Amino acid sequence: MTPENRVIVWFGGRLRGHAEPLVLATDHGLTVGDGVFEACELLGGRPFALTRHLERLERSAAGLGLPLPDRDVVRAAVAEVAEAWGESLARVRILWTAGPGPLGSDAAWGPGTLVVAAAAVSAPRAASVAVVPFVRNERSAIAGLKTTSYAENVRALAWAHERGADEAVFGNTRDELCEGTGTNVFVEADGALLTPPLDSGCLAGVTRALVIEWAREAGVEVREQGLPLGIVHEAEHLALTSSTRGVVPVVAVDGRELRPGPLTQQVAEIYARRHVETPDP
Known part of the structure; x- marks a missing residue:
């Protein structure tokens, strides 16, 4: 994998291979878009403004009627991904979905799905x-x-x-x-x-x-x-x-x-x- 295509993925309590299948076909985040996410900058191996991003993740989850993710688990997952990524500039993406559910708009069965991933991002420009x-x-x-x-x-x-x-x-x-x-x-x-x-x-x-x-x-x-x-x-x-x-x-x-x-x-x-x-x- 080239540096620009490198991806670090955390799911289910540990780091995973970037091509490893993880999410169920019935996950509501996939079938009906019933999920929320945050994307924050990894700067020198540290996520910027993580607390504010987690607060907004929780507000978005509440707005969709989703249970809130465990903030300590999310922080630990972000830290593990950031450490594995290293010092170069990146984006870390925190995804929280309603979890498995029916193939329609009725509420999901859960439990929720958490995926944290990092990938390279280009330097800002006009x-x-x-x-x-x-x-x-x-x-x-x-x-x-x-x-x-x-x-x-x-x-x-x-x-x-x-x-x-x-x-x-x-x-x-x-x-x-x-x-x-x-x-x-x-x-x-x-x-x-x-x-x-x-x-x-x-x-x-x-x-x-x-x-x-x-x-x-x-x-x-x-x-x-x-x-x-x-x-x-x-x-x-x-x-x-x-x-x-x-x-x-x-x-x-x-x-x-x-x-x-x-x-x-x-x-x-x-x-x-x-x-x-x-x-x-």
Whole structure:
């Protein structure tokens, strides 16, 4: 296996071979997408902001009506995977599903399924985005939950890639700016950073929350407010945040070129420094 294709997998209390079959065909995470997950950065062999990610994993599980995973077991599994991975940059993915169940939408029988895996991730870079014709439903039963029901994101990202973009950006049913497939969006305008509020239907990103906290501590004005989707076609400066991107500038929207904004650059530097200094903020 080449380094870029290397995968470390934990399941059932121990590390497994990357090609070893593990999950039952009746697992609800597979059959109906009844599961949740988290993905956090492995930086120097340590998972970044693991506590915040586990808290969100539990919120997402509760939102789907799933029993909560044993946090101590998850931490131990992540530590074992991280140690096996080593020092190079990676993503660790924590998957928790409802477990085996009927081949339909009735509740699973359980018990839940836990899989923790690590794989290489590329270094963050500036991004181009495309605004997709699909929308986020801010009133959906799974709005704001990080679930395994990701087909919508897969399709949107493919649509963006077909148009030469790195990421897709969604509006919601109110034609407001919402989020990317795996990112939160910040608009730099009038000396402040603006980002959609959680009631827009966007995910409560861990990096989003840290950027808001750390930027405000540094004296940067950050506001959570509803924004029209069209602002991405008018703003001079945009940024994306995520656990594996950190803070990166948007350099094009639907082919319109943009320059990195001064606040984006300032906050990116703050985040880059503090996320190394504070591994579990």
